[in-house]
Amino acid sequence: MTIIITAFERSPDGGKGLARDTRVRWALEEVGQPYEVRLVSFQAMKEPAHLAIHPFGQIPTFEQGDFSLFETGAIVFHIAERHTGLLPDDPYARVRAVTWMFAALNTVEPAILELANTKLLEGDKPWTAERLPLVEDRLRTRLKQLSAHIGSADWLDGRFSAGDLMMVSVLLRIKSAGILNEYPNLTAYVARGEARPAYKRAFAAQLAVNG
Amino acid sequence: MTIIITAFERSPDGGKGLARDTRVRWALEEVGQPYEVRLVSFQAMKEPAHLAIHPFGQIPTFEQGDFSLFETGAIVFHIAERHTGLLPDDPYARVRAVTWMFAALNTVEPAILELANTKLLEGDKPWTAERLPLVEDRLRTRLKQLSAHIGSADWLDGRFSAGDLMMVSVLLRIKSAGILNEYPNLTAYVARGEARPAYKRAFAAQLAVNG
Numbered sequence: 061m062t063i064i065i066t067a068f069e070r071s072p073d074g075g076k077g078l079a080r081d082t083r084v085r086w087a088l089e090e091v092g093q094p095y096e097v098r099l100v101s102f103q104a105m106k107e108p109a110h111l112a113i114h115p116f117g118q119i120p121t122f123e124q125g126d127f128s129l130f131e132t133g134a135i136v137f138h139i140a141e142r143h144t145g146l147l148p149d150d151p152y153a154r155v156r157a158v159t160w161m162f163a164a165l166n167t168v169e170p171a172i173l174e175l176a177n178t179k180l181l182e183g184d185k186p187w188t189a190e191r192l193p194l195v196e197d198r199l200r201t202r203l204k205q206l207s208a209h210i211g212s213a214d215w216l217d218g219r220f221s222a223g224d225l226m227m228v229s230v231l232l233r234i235k236s237a238g239i240l241n242e243y244p245n246l247t248a249y250v251a252r253g254e255a256r257p258a259y260k261r262a263f264a265a266q267l268a269v270n271g
Numbered sequence: 272m273t274i275i276i277t278a279f280e281r282s283p284d285g286g287k288g289l290a291r292d293t294r295v296r297w298a299l300e301e302v303g304q305p306y307e308v309r310l311v312s313f314q315a316m317k318e319p320a321h322l323a324i325h326p327f328g329q330i331p332t333f334e335q336g337d338f339s340l341f342e343t344g345a346i347v348f349h350i351a352e353r354h355t356g357l358l359p360d361d362p363y364a365r366v367r368a369v370t371w372m373f374a375a376l377n378t379v380e381p382a383i384l385e386l387a388n389t390k391l392l393e394g395d396k397p398w399t400a401e402r403l404p405l406v407e408d409r410l411r412t413r414l415k416q417l418s419a420h421i422g423s424a425d426w427l428d429g430r431f432s433a434g435d436l437m438m439v440s441v442l443l444r445i446k447s448a449g450i451l452n453e454y455p456n457l458t459a460y461v462a463r464g465e466a467r468p469a470y471k472r473a474f475a476a477q478l479a480v481n482g
Contacts, residue, residue: 111416111419115374115416115417115419115420116374116378116413116416116417117416118378127363129366129367129370130370130374131370131373131374131377131378132373132377133373133376133377134366134369134370134372134373134374137366137369137373138366138369141366152338155340155345155348155349155352156340158345158348158349159340159341159342159345161345162342162343162344162345162348162373162376163326163327163341163342163345165344165373165376165377166342166343166344166376166377166380167327167329167342169377169381170380170381170384170385173381173385174381174384174385174388177385177409181405181409182402182405185398185402186398187396187397187398187401187402190398191393191396191398194392194393198388198392202327205322205326205327205328206326206327208322208326209326
């Protein structure tokens, strides 16, 4: 049964690959599953037909026959569970990989989201110049801990997993900000993710829509 | 093998049950698994022994024999996977329950975290009075969508699941703020969670440490 995902008709980042459909595309490429894409406009995302499969009116979604899913973490987990390549076979290594998915999304990404909100939604506010360093320091706390964990390893826990896919995707959001470069091993970690053939195919596919 | 979790020696909320060990206690109570608690101080959380099991220096952690885990979402998922009571048997219903765990942690909680940071970390800043309504409105966007999804249902997707455990836990963080009361069905949803005997036991156990 064909896998259909949704993506922005026009991504706000203009093809930098930061919209979350790239994470799902990447997961599907890693496990070698073909997929089709349905593009949705900002307006259509808030309409009943889309809200029926995504209560928060966002992209991406995942559909296969009658089954549908939303929430990037859950979609990547579902793909990883049903195909080989994103989760280890050993049950304990497997739950540790899932741990890193949750850590990427609930421990690292909220600090990155707060920085993004500061710049995108409050960039014109009188307080932002003074407030920005506070927000950056909160993010640094997390990046420093992550950097200490990775050390000189290639990936978070042994071989590349869905946990790395998610963590690299989250860190890519701050690649263009100088802050990531303060942690050379994180910069190298992100570059290793981007160098994977599956990531390159996913990136190219989203760029073909948005470039 | 005994399950050992970690919790704050002294929770910053003074026993309101908002520290994340309550989520793990609740999950263990729902599935009827006994556990022991090791209390850790703020200082000990940042020391090598704790960082070896939690790279971000937080609580809770989960240990059972030689196996250890961090990240609340992953711990609850691990408990839910290995015991009956928190995930449906049907594989599609199961992944939908996991979806709501991710939605609670990555779509709803970041907006709540931003509000918490505004009040706790920036409460004394000159911009906070003017900025707070913007942050609250970003949270309202999510609460409104969640409220529309729940409608008159008791739980997010059929029977109570780990997804509800996580969503109720996330919403409890804003129970004392007026904002949750703007959505009566969410207030009722949270109250249904709090009324569960397993939640009550978890709450009482953390209160015994922090009250």
